[in-house]
Amino acid sequence: MSEFSEMLENYVTTKKVNKYQMAKYLSIDRSSLHKIIQGQRNAPSKDLVKRMGKYLELSPYETNELLELYSISLVSPERYYRRKNVHSFLESFHAQPSKIEMPSFQKSDFQIQNRDVVPFSGTRQSLEYLIYHLVTQENESGKGMIKFLGTPQLPGFSNMFPLIQGKTVLRHILPFSKYDNILEIRDDHNFQSLSQIISLYAQFANRKVHYETAYYYGMDFSHSIFPPFPYMIVTSQYALWLSGNYQNGLLVQDQDTVKYLNQVFDKLYEQTTPLLLPIQDLHSQLAVNQKIMSCKSDTEILFQLVPCLVPFIQKIDVRKYLLENMPQKEYFIQSFSTYIQNLIHRHEQIHPLHFCSLNGIRRFLEKGVFDEFSTDFYRPLDKADRKKVVQQFLKYAPMYELRLLREDLGELSNGLKVYLSDSLGYIQFMSSDGHVIVLTLENPNFLSSFKDYFESMDADLYYPKEEALILIQKLLNQY
Numbered sequence: 001m002s003e004f005s006e007m008l009e010n011y012v013t014t015k016k017v018n019k020y021q022m023a024k025y026l027s028i029d030r031s032s033l034h035k036i037i038q039g040q041r042n043a044p045s046k047d048l049v050k051r052m053g054k055y056l057e058l059s060p061y062e063t064n065e066l067l068e069l070y071s072i073s074l075v076s077p078e079r080y081y082r083r084k085n086v087h088s089f090l091e092s093f094h095a096q097p098s099k100i101e102m103p104s105f106q107k108s109d110f111q112i113q114n115r116d117v118v119p120f121s122g123t124r125q126s127l128e129y130l131i132y133h134l135v136t137q138e139n140e141s142g143k144g145m146i147k148f149l150g151t152p153q154l155p156g157f158s159n160m161f162p163l164i165q166g167k168t169v170l171r172h173i174l175p176f177s178k179y180d181n182i183l184e185i186r187d188d189h190n191f192q193s194l195s196q197i198i199s200l201y202a203q204f205a206n207r208k209v210h211y212e213t214a215y216y217y218g219m220d221f222s223h224s225i226f227p228p229f230p231y232m233i234v235t236s237q238y239a240l241w242l243s244g245n246y247q248n249g250l251l252v253q254d255q256d257t258v259k260y261l262n263q264v265f266d267k268l269y270e271q272t273t274p275l276l277l278p279i280q281d282l283h284s285q286l287a288v289n290q291k292i293m294s295c296k297s298d299t300e301i302l303f304q305l306v307p308c309l310v311p312f313i314q315k316i317d318v319r320k321y322l323l324e325n326m327p328q329k330e331y332f333i334q335s336f337s338t339y340i341q342n343l344i345h346r347h348e349q350i351h352p353l354h355f356c357s358l359n360g361i362r363r364f365l366e367k368g369v370f371d372e373f374s375t376d377f378y379r380p381l382d383k384a385d386r387k388k389v390v391q392q393f394l395k396y397a398p399m400y401e402l403r404l405l406r407e408d409l410g411e412l413s414n415g416l417k418v419y420l421s422d423s424l425g426y427i428q429f430m431s432s433d434g435h436v437i438v439l440t441l442e443n444p445n446f447l448s449s450f451k452d453y454f455e456s457m458d459a460d461l462y463y464p465k466e467e468a469l470i471l472i473q474k475l476l477n478q479y
Contacts (some may be wrong), residue, residue, distance in 0.1 A: 005039035116254035150231035152196035214272035300352035307356035312392035404468035
């Protein structure tokens with residue numbers, strides 16, 4: 001029996017339900033209900049499970065718990081929780097930098113002694129002060145290199161590292177987990193880390209801080225080149241090693257040792273795999289897109305609430321919207337034209353899954369802005385050209401597996417764009433100052449989790465394609 005059928009049987013038994021009357025209420029025969037309760041047959045739909053909860057007089061919490069177990073019974077706990085983690089990531093993503101809260105400590109919380117090696121054993125506050133000291137000293141030195149091995153769960157990470165200013169480089173190695181049980185998959189720390197560091201990219205983009213991220217798997221130190229301390233921070237002046245519970249460690253100030261530990265970190269970094277690579281200028285962005293289109297792929301997925309409308313500007317004069325002082329304007333126009341032609345050809349061949357929302361299309365019609373590109377080199381399209389673009393989108397809609405979401409999933413303004421192919425992907429969003437941030441994503445586990453989520457999305461979450469096209473046309477007619 002599945003956990004769903006066990007819970008259902010428990011409710012039916014404890015509430016002393018008449019199965020014949022329950023089956024009549026559900027409009028199914030008694031034998032079918034019996035097989036569902038015994039785990040011999042799956043319930044045919046979520047709607048039926050909701051009606052079961054209503055008949056059994058379950059609370060909203062109990063009904064949701066029953067629905068979750070029903071969803072798990074249809075796939076597997078592992079796939080269910082991976083999909084749930086992706087959904088939470090998309091739903092909670094926000095590109096605006098979070099407010100930095102200064103830590104509540106005094107310098108007396110931890111005295112940095114004039115010794116080559118200082119044992120650290122202290123409170124969370126003293127650790128936050130120590131990290132604050134290391135970061136600010138590196139900023140003030142002008143040497144500008146901070147190296148960090150560890151997860152974003154380290155106390156002080158969210159508040160201390162955002163203090164880093166421009167011209168400072170933060171090089172970050174993330175230890176990712178290989179999960180051995182369902183509880184670890186359910187509380188996926190890898191996805192939590194991904195969310196936190198993408199938020200950090202958004203904060204650093206506004207201050208021109210160079211942030212590099214890479215990862216490795218596993219913590220088997222008997223066969224690993226990685227150090228026994230799971231956390232390490234190295235600057236030009238200090239090195240800090242910390243235990244997994246953050247409460248014990250060593251602060252190294254001897255310059256020969258600090259230099260050696262910098263070399264150790266660099267060797268470790270060479271053994272890792274890049275996680276997110278930032279693309280921060282227009283021509284590099286086009287080059288990445290061209291590279292992606294040159295990769296062989298049987299599938300392609302586009303997720304963005306404001307749909308991908310760039311391919312549909314053939315009927316408008318792009319030149320009149322480009323700013324007069326735009327650098328390399330003619331080269332861009334030529335590259336952009338080639339990119340659009342290649343993109344349409346690729347989509348005609350692959351027929352990608354394309355997720356967007358009606359509110360996203362409405363936003364484009366109202367703003368005339370392409371979320372794929374920074375607004376610092378072009379003016380918003382006028383009303384007539386906005387309509388032409390959406391009309392072309394409708395014309396070419398048959399080349400997509402269009403998924404028009406019934407409700408927005410995540411933030412509409414400065415929202416998230418996810419592109420996925422068989423072997424490569426990227427995450428893109430706009431920072432609070434209007435600059436587009438493109439982060440290439442090649443981690444196989446993240447790619448497979450995103451792809452599985454989108455390919456298996458519940459059909460109740462989006463309109464049938466025919467209805468979607470009618471709704472888009474109705475919206476277009478309003479303008």
